[in-house]
Amino acid sequence: MVILWSRLSSMKTDLYRLDIAQARNKLLKKEISAPELVRSCLERIHQLNPKLNAFTYINDSAIKQSEHIDSSLPLAGIPIALKDNILSAGLPATASSLVLENYISQYDSTVAKKLKDAGAIIIGKTNMDAWAHGSSTETSDFGPTLNPHNTDYLPGGSSGGSAAAVCADMCIAAIGTETAGSIRQPASWCGITGFKPTYGRVSRYGIIAMASSTDSPGPMTKNVSDAALLLQIIAGNDSQDATSSPSDAPDYSKDINSKISGLRIGLAKDYLLPGMSGQVISLIRNAAADFEKLGASVEEISLMDPQYSIGVYTILQRSEVSSNLARYDGIRFGKGRDSFAEEAKRRIMLGTYALSAGYYDQFYRKAQQVRTLIVKDFEKAFKNVDLIIGPTSPGTALPVGASKNQPMFGEMEDVLAEPSSIAGLPGVSVPCGFIKGLPVGLQIISSAFNEKKILQAAYAYQSITNWHKTKPQL
Amino acid sequence: MDVKHIAKLANLTLSADEEKKFSSQFTDTLKTIAKINELDTSKVEPTYQVSNLHNVTRPDKIQPDRILPLETVMASAIGTHNGYFVVPAIFHEN
Numbered sequence: 264m265v266i267l268w269s270r271l272s273s274m275k276t277d278l279y280r281l282d283i284a285q286a287r288n289k290l291l292k293k294e295i296s297a298p299e300l301v302r303s304c305l306e307r308i309h310q311l312n313p314k315l316n317a318f319t320y321i322n323d324s325a326i327k328q329s330e331h332i333d334s335s336l337p338l339a340g341i342p343i344a345l346k347d348n349i350l351s352a353g354l355p356a357t358a359s360s361l362v363l364e365n366y367i368s369q370y371d372s373t374v375a376k377k378l379k380d381a382g383a384i385i386i387g388k389t390n391m392d393a394w395a396h397g398s399s400t401e402t403s404d405f406g407p408t409l410n411p412h413n414t415d416y417l418p419g420g421s422s423g424g425s426a427a428a429v430c431a432d433m434c435i436a437a438i439g440t441e442t443a444g445s446i447r448q449p450a451s452w453c454g455i456t457g458f459k460p461t462y463g464r465v466s467r468y469g470i471i472a473m474a475s476s477t478d479s480p481g482p483m484t485k486n487v488s489d490a491a492l493l494l495q496i497i498a499g500n501d502s503q504d505a506t507s508s509p510s511d512a513p514d515y516s517k518d519i520n521s522k523i524s525g526l527r528i529g530l531a532k533d534y535l536l537p538g539m540s541g542q543v544i545s546l547i548r549n550a551a552a553d554f555e556k557l558g559a560s561v562e563e564i565s566l567m568d569p570q571y572s573i574g575v576y577t578i579l580q581r582s583e584v585s586s587n588l589a590r591y592d593g594i595r596f597g598k599g600r601d602s603f604a605e606e607a608k609r610r611i612m613l614g615t616y617a618l619s620a621g622y623y624d625q626f627y628r629k630a631q632q633v634r635t636l637i638v639k640d641f642e643k644a645f646k647n648v649d650l651i652i653g654p655t656s657p658g659t660a661l662p663v664g665a666s667k668n669q670p671m672f673g674e675m676e677d678v679l680a681e682p683s684s685i686a687g688l689p690g691v692s693v694p695c696g697f698i699k700g701l702p703v704g705l706q707i708i709s710s711a712f713n714e715k716k717i718l719q720a721a722y723a724y725q726s727i728t729n730w731h732k733t734k735p736q737l
Numbered sequence: 738m739d740v741k742h743i744a745k746l747a748n749l750t751l752s753a754d755e756e757k758k759f760s761s762q763f764t765d766t767l768k769t770i771a772k773i774n775e776l777d778t779s780k781v782e783p784t785y786q787v788s789n790l791h792n793v794t795r796p797d798k799i800q801p802d803r804i805l806p807l808e809t810v811m812a813s814a815i816g817t818h819n820g821y822f823v824v825p826a827i828f829h830e831n
Contacts, residue, residue, distance in 0.1 A: 369809050463788045476786050505793040506786070574773035577766065585747060594824050596813035600748055608749050609759060613766060615747040616738055626770070631783030633773045638784055670762045671769055687787030711787075 278303035279432045283341055283489040286435055290340055297329035297340025300435075301384055304342040308387060308433045311737060316408050317418075317427040319347045320355045320388040329384045336382030338496060343378055344434040346425050347388040348395055348471040349480065351375035354385065358471045359403035360393040362591055362602040372469025373501045374438060374480050381496045386434050389424030394588065394607050395440060395473045397421055398448050398673035399666035402606040407663060410453060411735040412701055416660040419449030419676070425483045426453040431737055436493055437483045442474045443576050443684035444656075444677030446481050447692035451655035451704025454694040456721070456731060457483045458490040459680075461711045462687035463508040465494075466501035474583040475506075477684050486731050487693065487721040491515040494714065513715055523723045524558025526716075527648045532563045534653030534679050543703055546696035547654050550705045550724065554652070557723045564648060567640040571633060572681035573674045578617050578630035579685070585614025609670055638686045645710040650720055654679060655692040655704035683708045691721050694730040702730070738763050 278300050281289070289295045305325065312318050325342065332340045345351055348358040350368035352375075357363040375385065392402040400408040400423030408423045410416040411431040418427040422439030426449035429437050439446040441459040450457025458481045465480045472478060482493035498512035530551050535544050551561045588611050593599030603611070617626035644651060656676060666672040674681070683690050688708055695705035705724075709717045725731050740760045744751045751759065807820055816823030 366813055369805055369812065370803075463790075502795045506788045506790065508788065509790075571773055571776065574770040577770050578773075589747075593815060594822050598815075601750055603749065605755065608744075608747075608751065608755065609762065611747045611749060612740070612743045612759065613763060616743050616763070619743070619746065628783055629773060629778060631785055632778035632781040633776055635781050635784040636776060636778070638787065670766055674769075 279307040279435075281435060282485040283338070283436055283492050286341055287339070290334060297332050297384070298326050300340055301326050301329045301342050301386065304386055304434055311431050311433055314409070314414065315411060315427050315431060316406050317389055317424045317431065317433060318344070318387045319357055319359060319390050319405055319424070322354060322385055322387050325384045325386050332382050332384070337492070338378065339382035341383050341436070342386035342434050343383045344387050344389050344425055344428045344437040345375060345385055346391055346422050346437070346439050348391060348440060349374055349438060350469040351385050355388060356471065357405075358394050359391045359405055360602070360604065360607065361404045362597045364598065366596055370469060373466035373503060374497050375469065377497050378438070389422070389428050389437060391424055392421035393604055394471070394584070395421040395442060395445055396584070396606045396610055396673070397666060398444060398676040399661075400424060401663070401666045402604065404604055409663065410660050410701070411737060412454065412660070416662055416701060417452065417665060419452035419656070419660060420673070421445040421449075422483060423449045426450055426455055426457065429453070429455045429483050429485060430735060432734070436485065436489055438480060438493070438497070439483045440470060440478060440480045441684065442477045442580060444673070444680030446483060447655050447680050447690060447704065447706055448677055450483060450692040452660040452702065454697070454702030454730070454733060455483060455485065456487055456490050457481070457692045458494060459684070459690050460494060460498065460714055461508070461689045463506050464512065464689070464712065464714065465497050466499075466504040466507045468501055468503035472587040474580045475587060476579065476583060477687065487691070487718060487725050488516065488519060490691065491519050491718045508712070510712065515715055515718055519718055519722045520726070521719050522558060523554070523720050526559040526650065526720060528554050528559050528561045528720070529564035529644060529648035529651045530561055531566050531651050531653040533566045533568055536657055536678070539654070539657055540698070542698045543654055543658060546703045547652070547705060550695040551652065553724060553727060554720070557727065559720070562648070564644055564651065566644060566651070567637060567682065569678050569682050572637060572685055573671070573678055575630045575633045575637065575685055576681040577671070577674050578626045579634070581610050581614035582617050582627050583614070584610045585612070585618060634685050637682050641683070641686050641688060641710070649709070649716055651708045653706055655706040659698050659701035659703055679706065687711060689714050689717060691717050693721050693724060694733070695728070696730060697733065
């Protein structure tokens with residue numbers, strides 16, 4: 264009896280390790296209660312946050328909120344972490360900037376509302392590059408988040424807090440946002456599943472705007488089936504976001520375990536960058552071989568040199584940032600513009616320059632023309648293949664300090680996510696191996712609104728690999 | 738690039754150090770961006786958005802469930818007066 268009890272109690276303290284499907288199953292069977300699950304995650308957060316700095320706000324009242332949850336709801340009692348640029352009424356939303364240090368969300372973002380309506384418990388807000396400007400979380404005004412696999416390394420960004428929180432089991436799942444790489448790249452560096460939906464599939468309403476023409480919220484999870492579950496909840500048309508797609512979201516979990524034999528996959532040879540580590544390339548080739556084992560055909564394909572996307576993305580992002588951050592006047596909410604840190608100032612100014620009289624055609628218009636070429640390049644590629652695969656990031660996580668005095672750090676690290684983001688396409692990053700204890704990410708891209716195909720392929724991949732189950736020693 | 742002028746346009750204050758640093762960093766960034774000039778786009782239309790949606794509207798009706806109480810709206814403001822936001826003075830007496 265004693266042994267049984269100790270096993271049972273250790274099972275109950277380890278609840279934070281569960282994924283959404285497992286937690287839901289245990290909750291429905293009444294093996295565990297929602298407050299027990301929430302408490303387990305909160306204890307884990309309090310234990311690890313001093314070391315990892317993944318959370319900017321820990322919602323200790325979450326236990327109470329989970330006490331009377333309707334168990335019939337699809338995410339009843341599931342602790343979810345939100346990136347700190349996503350508004351959830353009554354909770355802080357700082358975007359990891361001192362400008363919004365004392366700001367409390369006055370209303371719910373559509374994403375937060377949908378999650379709460381589905382029974383999810385918002386367990387906290389996660390650290391990020393300030394205003395989502397970066398790919399390291401080092402530009403956070405509240406200090407960097409550290410990579411749970413090795414705390415001498417960065418988690419990536421800008422959704423680095425969400426990625427680290429999922430990786431370290433400080434929540435059951437998280438939401439991030441991506442403008443070009445900000446979900447997929449930290450997912451890659453932390454070894455989790457990060458899903459960036461088609462632009463317009465998930466509403467941007469109530470999310471602190473960065474580059475409005477590419478911002479896409481999405482799930483960051485322990486595996487692909489959880490990504491499908493979460494995407495189902497947050498996807499859909501929203502009258503508050505004029506760019507949200509009016510098309511209905513399909514059932515993402517239905518047939519997720521379909522066989523992928525006959526699927527045509529293109530391995531983007533231009534994404535195997537010159538100077539890229541041979542180990543990364545061989546892990547990507549191993550993944551390609553895994554897809555062949557699963558019955559898919561894999562052929563090498565040519566895409567436009569991703570280096571062009573760096574210029575396009577830099578111009579679009581800086582320009583849209585300069586406009587979006589113009590609203591921070593310190594009058595209605597937040598502190599004044601003198602509270603912007605260096606990176607935000609740099610981006611606002613470059614965007615102001617690119618949009619200023621006399622330079623518009625040279626920069627903004629030119630970038631939008633090259634964007635057309637990128638869109639057409641993908642359209643051409645998807646005539647011959649169903650999905651495109653390649654590395655998510657040029658390498659594994661970089662050491663703490665790597666982004667300092669590198670104004671183009673993010674652009675360089677996100678070079679392989681920028682083309683698909685600029686074209687508004689969906690993509691996932693799933694772990695496909697480790698180099699010196701640090702994860703490597705495989706990305707899978709599809710044409711617009713083909714999320715289901717990506718999910719099926721990524722699910723099939725995770726059904727024959729165990730990389731996504733490899734956890735850091737903490 | 739006239740860093741001081743751009744900062745003024747963007748309503749930002751820079752330290753002397755930032756001014757110097759940004760000036761050289763912007764030069765580098767603009768060099769990197771210039772790669773796109775290798776591509777001939779003389780006959781290419783720009784893509785300003787990828788949603789392919791046009792003129793999306795919703796009924797011009799008040800949505801009562803979305804109205805925030807005044808105290809919620811003003812809660813984060815640094816200065817309020819009789820239910821109004823207090824703004825810095827724009828006009829000054831001589």
